[in-house]
Amino acid sequence: MSVPHLWQRLRNEAVTTSRIHRPLLLVGCTLLIALPFLVGLGFGPAWVRVLDFVLLYILLALGLNIVVGFAGLLDLGYVAFFGVGAYVYALLASPHLTSHFPAIAALFPAGLHGPLWLLLPLGALVAGVFGILLGAPTLRLRGDYLAIVTLGFGEIIRIFLNNLYQPVNITNGAQGITQIDGLRVGPLALDRGLDLFGLRFSSLHLHYYLFLALAMLVVFISLRLQDSRIGRAWVAIREDEIAAKACGINTRNVKLAAFAMGASFGGIAGGLFAGFQEFVSPESFQLIDSIMILCMVVLGGMGHVPGVILGAVLLTVLPELFRFGAGPAQQWLFGRVVVEPEALRMLLFGLTLVVVMLLRPAGLWPEPRHRRELAQ
Amino acid sequence: MAALLEALNLEVRYGGIVAVRGCSFAVEEGEAVCLIGANGAGKTSTLKALARLLPSGGEIVYAGTPLGNLPAHDLIARGLALVPEGRGIFARLSVAENLVMGAYHRHDDEIGADADRLYTLLPRLAERRNQLAGTLSGGEQQMLAIARALMSRPRLLLLDEPSMGLAPVMVDRIFELLRSVRTQGVTLLLVEQNARLALEVCPRGYVMESGRITLSGLSAELRDDPRVRAAYLGG
Numbered sequence A: 001m002s003v004p005h006l007w008q009r010l011r012n013e014a015v016t017t018s019r020i021h022r023p024l025l026l027v028g029c030t031l032l033i034a035l036p037f038l039v040g041l042g043f044g045p046a047w048v049r050v051l052d053f054v055l056l057y058i059l060l061a062l063g064l065n066i067v068v069g070f071a072g073l074l075d076l077g078y079v080a081f082f083g084v085g086a087y088v089y090a091l092l093a094s095p096h097l098t099s100h101f102p103a104i105a106a107l108f109p110a111g112l113h114g115p116l117w118l119l120l121p122l123g124a125l126v127a128g129v130f131g132i133l134l135g136a137p138t139l140r141l142r143g144d145y146l147a148i149v150t151l152g153f154g155e156i157i158r159i160f161l162n163n164l165y166q167p168v169n170i171t172n173g174a175q176g177i178t179q180i181d182g183l184r185v186g187p188l189a190l191d192r193g194l195d196l197f198g199l200r201f202s203s204l205h206l207h208y209y210l211f212l213a214l215a216m217l218v219v220f221i222s223l224r225l226q227d228s229r230i231g232r233a234w235v236a237i238r239e240d241e242i243a244a245k246a247c248g249i250n251t252r253n254v255k256l257a258a259f260a261m262g263a264s265f266g267g268i269a270g271g272l273f274a275g276f277q278e279f280v281s282p283e284s285f286q287l288i289d290s291i292m293i294l295c296m297v298v299l300g301g302m303g304h305v306p307g308v309i310l311g312a313v314l315l316t317v318l319p320e321l322f323r324f325g326a327g328p329a330q331q332w333l334f335g336r337v338v339v340e341p342e343a344l345r346m347l348l349f350g351l352t353l354v355v356v357m358l359l360r361p362a363g364l365w366p367e368p369r370h371r372r373e374l375a376q
Numbered sequence B: 001m002a003a004l005l006e007a008l009n010l011e012v013r014y015g016g017i018v019a020v021r022g023c024s025f026a027v028e029e030g031e032a033v034c035l036i037g038a039n040g041a042g043k044t045s046t047l048k049a050l051a052r053l054l055p056s057g058g059e060i061v062y063a064g065t066p067l068g069n070l071p072a073h074d075l076i077a078r079g080l081a082l083v084p085e086g087r088g089i090f091a092r093l094s095v096a097e098n099l100v101m102g103a104y105h106r107h108d109d110e111i112g113a114d115a116d117r118l119y120t121l122l123p124r125l126a127e128r129r130n131q132l133a134g135t136l137s138g139g140e141q142q143m144l145a146i147a148r149a150l151m152s153r154p155r156l157l158l159l160d161e162p163s164m165g166l167a168p169v170m171v172d173r174i175f176e177l178l179r180s181v182r183t184q185g186v187t188l189l190l191v192e193q194n195a196r197l198a199l200e201v202c203p204r205g206y207v208m209e210s211g212r213i214t215l216s217g218l219s220a221e222l223r224d225d226p227r228v229r230a231a232y233l234g235g
Helices: A003-014 A022-043 A045-070 A079-092 A096-100 A102-107 A116-138 A143-163 A203-226 A229-239 A241-246 A251-277 A287-300 A305-334 A341-359 A368-375 B043-050 B095-102 B111-121 B123-127 B138-150 B168-183 B195-201 B219-224 B226-232
Strands: A194-196 A199-201 B005-014 B017-027 B032-037 B057-062 B080-083 B156-160 B187-192 B204-209 B212-218
Touching (some): A045 A229, A045 A251, A079 A096, A079 A116, A079 A143, A079 A251, A079 A287, A096 A102, A116 A143, A116 A251, A203 A229, A229 A241, A241 A251, A287 A305, A305 A341, B043 B156, B043 B187, B080 B138, B095 B111, B095 B138, B111 B123, B138 B156, B168 B195, B187 B195, B204 B219, B219 B226
Parallel strands (some): B032 B204, B080 B156
Antiparallel strands (some): A194 A199, B005 B057
């Protein structure tokens, strides 16, 4: 039997996956399609917006999961790749470059309006290159040391975005880039909404479907990568780098592939974010955002795709719940708002994380084998 | 006939510290050779240099090709496998997955059959094939590390202190395994502190002291050498 077959068989034996029934899958898909309408009806459009962000964060968390979960490389600067993807989209789909560089304006008299099918892959590519730029000098580092360097890298990117407005204005500094084209799929401008079969699909709904499609694609790629030859190599370097080398794994290439692949997922999410918000500024790409994405991966269950998705959902929805719920809850309990909901939000959020990590150290939904290991 | 592995004036430095100073030795095809010596003699550094895990001076020739600039991960496809110091098993993978990982570079269809052969040889591993490798005892982990290296169908097996930290019963089992590996025609280069057992399994040996090879010869001679007796065999 050849290696891929053997590996597949071993995984199936080790991970007792419950077979997904076809009818269940159908119900799940219908639910995913109907979800924005249900949420919109039940909780209002603000929550449909939260739903859109949940999907963006799923993209980000799955990207970071490749680096941290699969390959075991602790990356604290991941949001930089999100930023790179966002700025690639922002620069190539806004009047910023044409208004500051006459040469570019002459080249594109109608203005720069890159199409989505070009800008998303380009953002992924550029972010991937940045991933390799970060990976190459850190090949010999592991654990805490790697975390510190990646943290520095993330800050460098943010500071560059903040300051690249002089002598030539590339990023427009802290003011950010405005008037970015909204996302368009073919002739359909997502920010205008759509009336179809007597149903009103708002801009938030349409973004939801685009993000959902891409999130599904990234889930699919993640699952395929996990069982691939390179997926096995990632597991090996995560467990023991010297033994991995002794097994014939080119650890340098395999690590760079992890950085590049993870970064490109972040780049795609960044492009979507820029087109969705129609505005980007360096403020959106701070250390706290990197930490948040890392928390999603760790809280959900490192290396386990369904767990990471759960982590992304929880850590996007929970803070919003606190934001909406903390004020009224205090009003009801004490008759007045004692602590600002905004201040309380991070406190409760941190507390939740601590409790979860104490009770479920491998994450909420770890890979079955990890759960087994901790139990033994 | 040229030796399968030959080191000429091998030198390993850590910054200013010289760990291995100009060692020369050779291993013929089909032989089992041990490299014995006290802690810090430079045995592990020598082995790491041979496995290209450390940069080294001098020359290493394996099967007629100089290993000089080859990366570590290229060696296994050439039949040179390493059982690293401290075992280096993949703790959060099952025993079976560890074995498959040992055949990472192979693309043939006989990997499953090879694993089954190893299970017959090592029933303890067969019993635990679906268990996570990290939950095995030290001796079982060492067996697994050797079995994983054998999955690459090596011509030359480099072993770094396979008896380290194991109970005496387990040490005997490991050396039993090495004997049977030898009978399959695999060439062995064994680095060991346990000189008595190493000299029993390997017909020929080298003694290392502070980075130099100070003695070499047939194991029977080494065993009778008063210096070896005093230093490594307890008088």
